[in-house]
Each structure stands twice: as C-alpha cells, then as structure tokens.
Amino acid sequence: MKFSFNTTIRLSVYNLLLLSSFLTLGSFKQTTRQQPIQKSDVLPADLKAEVIGIQDGDTIELKFIYTNKKAGRRSGLPLRIRFLHVNSPERGRPYYKIAKQFTSDKCFRKTVRIRHAGNFDKYGRLLGEVVLPDGKVLNKELVRQGLAVHFKKYSSSAEYANLEIQAQRKKIGIWSLDGVNLGKL
DSSP states (O other): OOOOHHHHHHHHHHHHHHHHHHHHHHHOOOOOOOOOOEEESSOOSSEEEEEEEEEETTEEEEEEEEOSGGGGGGTTSEEEEEETTEEOOOTTSTTHHHHHHHHHHHHTTSEEEEEEEEEEOTTSOEEEEEEOTTSOBHHHHHHHTTSSEEOTTTOOOHHHHHHHHHHHHHTOGGGGSSSOOOOOO
16 A cells, blocks of 8 residues: 555654543542541641531531531531631622622632631631632732621731722622622622
8 A cells, every 4th residue: 555645644643642642541540549638636736637518608618527626506517717806798798799709709718728716706717817729818809809807897907908908999790789788898
C-alpha cells in the first residue's frame, strides 16, 4: 500500500493527536479523595475542614463534627460557621441568591481555614472568619463586592466599615439599589 506524502503527514498528525490525548487523559488523577469526616469534642485553634454546605451568604457548614456541648443544639452535627463582622441579605431580599452563590463559588467543596475565638451564637454556630485556599478572607470579599454589610451591631472593625464605605461609593451589589428596603441586615 502506497501513501502519498500528504496522506503520510495527515496520518502522523492524527497519530500524534491521538497519542497526546491518551497521555493527557491518563495524567489526570482524582484530586478529591473521600476523606472521613473529622469528629472531635475539642475545637482546634487552627481549624481546617472541607465546606460541605452553604446555608446562605454568611453561613457555611463544614465536614467536621463538633461534639462539645458549647455547640448547643448543633452538638454532634456538622459544624456551622457564622461569618463574623458581616451580614448578608436574608432569603427573599434583593441580592440573597447572589450572595449565597458567591459564597458557594468561593468555598464549596474546598478546604478552608476558620479564624475564631471559640465563640458560638445562640444557634450553635461557630463565629469566625473564613480564610479561602488563596489566602483571601471570604467575609471581607462579601463586603467588598457589596454582597454583605458590616454588621455594626456585633462588630466595631474599622476595616470592615471601610470596605462597606468603598462598596457604597462604587454603588455595587446591594448599594446599587436606590431606596430599596434591604430588611434587617
């Protein structure tokens, strides 16, 4: 069987593409291994865990079961984190879905670090700041993007206050709305 020069080149290119595709597919490894859920009655100072749930823009659930009575009614359940310094829109309010989706996009199924002082709210949620894999603090990013407000009732942080002012000046997120009642933020 004789092939022309062009046919030989086409076959060679085809074989190279086929080989490179095969090698590329073979090099993929499963990066998300099923790790057993962590369970403890001691809250680590350096808490790192995978995010397994997004309740809303400012509350997530970790793959970590805290069995201490400090967690109240959530003792023995996956640990929920209520973001310190911020409050995002509640269900049914403008930007609720956007804030929740932003939080999900940033941390769902990723391992995050929680900066906390070991304080829980009345619902058994640990109060903390969520440090993303890239080192950014999700709480701050929500305020920076206008998807949460600085929760002045519980926080006197000048940094969060300034982030809110910047978002207001840029008229982004919830600050883009004119005269809309945002409800209890």
